[in-house]
Amino acid sequence: MPSSVKRQIRPYWLLAFGCVMVLALLGITYTHSRMNAEVVALSDINQKRIDRLDQLWVLLVDAQASALSFLLMRNDIYLEPYRSAAARLEPLMASMNFDIPPGSDDHADLQDLKRLVDAKFQYLGDMLSQGKAPVAVSEEHGELGKQLMDEIRVRLAILKARREKAHQDLENMYLARAGKIQYVGYALGAASLLLILSLFVVQQRQVALRARIQELLKTENSRLEAKVQVRTVELSNLATNLTTAQEAERQHIARELHDEMGSALTAAKMDASWLRRSLGAHVDDSIQERMLRLIENIGSTISLTRRLVDDLQPPLLKGLGLVEALRSLGQQFEIDMPVEMHFSEHSVNLSPEQSLALFRVAQESLTNVRKYAKASKVELSLIEQPGMVVLSVRDNGIGFNTENIELHGHGIAGMKHRAQMFNARLVLASCMGQGTRIEVHMPI
Template sequence: MNWTKLRRMAISLPLAILAACLMISINEYGYKQTNQSLTNLTHAYDTRNAVSSLMKEMLDAETGLRGFLLTGDENYLQPYNDAIKSINQSQDRIRTLLQRSPESMKLFVPLSRSISRKTAEMDLSLRLFREGNADALKFVMFTDMGNKDMGNIRELSHQLVALETQEANAYHQNVKSSVFLARVGVTTVTLIGLLAFYLYLRQHNMVERLHKREQALQLEERSRLEQLVRERTATLTELANHLQQVREDERGHLARELHDELGALLTAAKLDVARLKSKIDMLNPEVTDRIKHLTETLNSGIALKRRIVEDLRPSSLANLGLPTSLEILTSEFAQRSGIAMEANFEAVELPDATELTIYRLVQESLTNIGKYAKATAIQVTVHKYPTYVAVQIQDNGEGFDLASIRPNSHGLAGMRHRVEAVGGRLTINSAIGEGTTVSAVIPVGTTAVETLTPA
């Protein structure tokens, strides 16, 4: 760092510290002055409002009493009684507010005396009216003492309000002075801060340019990594599709081999047994039992071969179509497992890859139900819509927690990959004790993505 930059830092830092100290000092001084002035201003407004409220209560009391004396209606006494109760409280409140102002207390003392005399005069008038002493009441009503006291109350109240208003104006002027001084101080400190900021900016620009260059490098590296991830993902997806297709091809080849070679051997063996039955003495019980057992064993082997071949590559799917092959699959599963089965399959026309995907999805789901679900009822449906096919396999078994699925649960991952490979979407809903629902939505027609083709 050269001497010029060092000198700039040596100047900008003390200026920034000085500006901060000045700002704090001015702010604290202005706060204290303004707070004190606002407190005094609030006190003056409270006093003025209290005096106005007292004057209103005196007028309410006088008006209510006159209405009662003129009409004899007890309803007029309600404002009088309320006002009499509030007058003493208002006087106490005003006395508390005026304790620190001797000049105001000089006005409040005669005001309080006049109020006492006026309230006593109104109380005497009310008592004489209730006693029916009309002569004494007329004497009290036509004397000038009540009007004189009320005039004194008005005059002293106006003087007290005017005095408090004068003090409020003085406090308000103090607030304006404090605000003006704060404005001047803030402006001065702001100029000092701007000067320090200007000296700092030139150094900060270099750091900002370096930061932007680093951000650009990071963005470039992130883009490169994202592109690499996309390429690797595409490669792995293509490899998974290829392996899936190879697996299906191997299953088909093995199914053909079992059907042709093993089927021929078992058929030949069954024919040989039939020839032996015609050559030997079937009256011998032991020979008859042996031949019968051998025939049943060959029939079981042929049935086992047929089931294995159908599991490897369902011939019914190519010969009879998807709905029929699914009916055969579900009915055979219901017979083997003893679970009640409800199936509903609508006729659909789909590419071979999509039909095989739906068949494998239902087959894998039924296998999982038979192994783990402990269900007593299963519902399998295939519904056709204008643009997609909806497949659902639902059971009432024990269910499982979706969050507890292990990463190495390749069965569910394989089902999901099969569905996504033809452009579909797989959804699994399950909860412990509430069964499991496997749902797939697969597009039809040209929207289907037929990716299970040989690489």
């Protein structure tokens, strides 16, 4: 079994062990309290039996004293205790018969006692009926009544001693059993202590393990975060290089188109015009017409080349600055829909790279408005704020969900990157049906 599984099972074993321990302690407590109740009940019964032996003796002494007092005083009132004792004797003897049933060890002694008590009462009865005091039977034993009392005392003492011994035996037995239970209790207590210690150790280990896991997770997270940061910087550098390379390439193509192709086309147009002029009326109309079409075609190719050059390298940006370049961009856009423009009064203090970045963001934003927004108007603004220049393109079109723009195209990603290149903040706010607002906060 793998050690991790073992580690998981261990607390369950401890829990089961703990439950057994608690049940055992409950069992012991229950047994102990039951034993206590039993012993209390038994010693109560035993004490009552001893009390009854004492009562018998008191009853006999009362009866004897009453009879003797009567004989002495000859007054009936002294006979009352005797009569009461005689009346109480029978239920008392019946109770004692119940205490010491036939077949028990003391039954023979009880029968002897009964016989002696009967004889004593017989003797007292005879004495009262004859109306005279007892006489001594012998010098050694005294009179018969005393002899009977002596024998009764001995029997009572024997029975009482046995009762007390029984009580003592019960107590000893209880103490012996209680002692054993106490040892079991000690053992269970020690086991519980061990269990608590084990649980504590297991709990401590789990806490330590959790802390270790958290530590590892933290380290791993930091490592991954550092890796992601390195990758982000790498990607950002790559994107910066690509953007820079793209702009350089655009400039190169624009230069080639302007310098090489532009001048070649202009030369071709001039030659064609010269040819047309030189040939004049020497050629027929169809050639004249072809020549004219050639000159026109060369002219429109020159215009196309100029437009291409303008697209690749905004001409006003270099010459008149960002505000004018943006104004020209807005005016071109006005062919499709009205554009409300707000620009700074004076020229903004931006580097050529920053100006180009803002111009490209505006260009892409307006292209997106044209492509997707279904707007009825656009606002284009460039205003200066303390420490920054804010470019804003706002439309009142259909808007879009900005959560998953990365899935669609590269335009917005490019805007973000251009802003990032200059530590600028790009704000993209759009809501379905409520238009779109794109802002670049460029620090200066």
